[in-house]
Amino acid sequence: MDFFAVLDVSAFIWDERHYSTNEYEYLKLAENLSKLISEFSTEKPKILLRTSFLQEIMASFPYGKMLPYSIENQILTFLSNSTNSFITYPKNDDNVICSPDLARDYYSESILNEIKYLASRVHAEHKFSNVYFTFVSLWQENEVHFTTSIGDTRKEHEVIVCDKKIEDNDMLSNFFVRFKLIFEHNPKHDPTPYNSKEMWEQSDDKEGFISRLSCYNRNDSDNTLAQSLLETAYKFKNRYYNYDEQNEVWVVFQAHEEHNNKYHGYDEYNEDSPAKIPNEVKKNIKK
Secondary structure, eight states: OOEEEEEOGGGTSOOHHHHHHOHHHHHHHHHHHHHHHHHHHHHOOEEEOOHHHHHHHHTSTTTTTTSOHHHHHHHHHHHHHOGGGEEOOOOOOOOOEEESOOOOTTSOHHHHHHHHHHHHHHHHOOSSEEEEEEOGGGSOTTOOOEEEEETTEEEEEEEEETTOEETTEEHHHHHHHTTOOEEOOOGGGOOOTTSSHHHHHHOSOTTTOOOOOTTOBTTTTBOHHHHHHHHTOEEETTEEEEEETTTTEEEEEEESSTTOSEEEEEEEOOTTOTTTSOHHHHHHSOO
């Protein structure tokens, strides 16, 4: 996924005084936060979050005080176990102006400083997009984007209001559907008597050989195995690789078009060639 997730900190750190008179609103927020964590635990996006900021969050209200145990445990377990997904950044304060403002009057000074460092990192990013994840109760309905500005330089960032309903689904679920890898067979790789591994071994043109996709059953258009191999594949550059144990062959998946989440696959017989099956792939996929 070529984006960095930016979490609305106010979804994780609550105003204790406001909570005391709006308990139901916060419990509803906790339920929606639980859904966000479930989605993130499955999809594993990269999250902009420093270790010191993480520690500030876990030491703040409502943890250890008001949350139902099951939800609190889910949140804290997610934060504790997701450090491999966190993208850290230095303590730079570039006086970035955010709209809406990320600061809250109930935040401690140390948290406000962390907000400044986060805003600076978001504004400085140029390789990947930043996506801001928030909730209906925390987002101003008239806002469309989350923006960061330094002087005349203004950047807009996509906003996902996680619990906002769009037809029969919510905005969070619809967002991640965009990144789901979808197998779509290319008939060029239908099994024939002429594109098996045995025929490749006899071929004089091994580089230009068009192989079959053994895990695809064209008779009943069964995509189950191919889809499973794609979802568990290892990405290297712009392709995905996996080993099909059922058919004892390496499989390569490539997108139909650039920036497309639909992929077709084919058997790769030349497994001894690093150009065909990179060494990094072999190290990460055990056959």
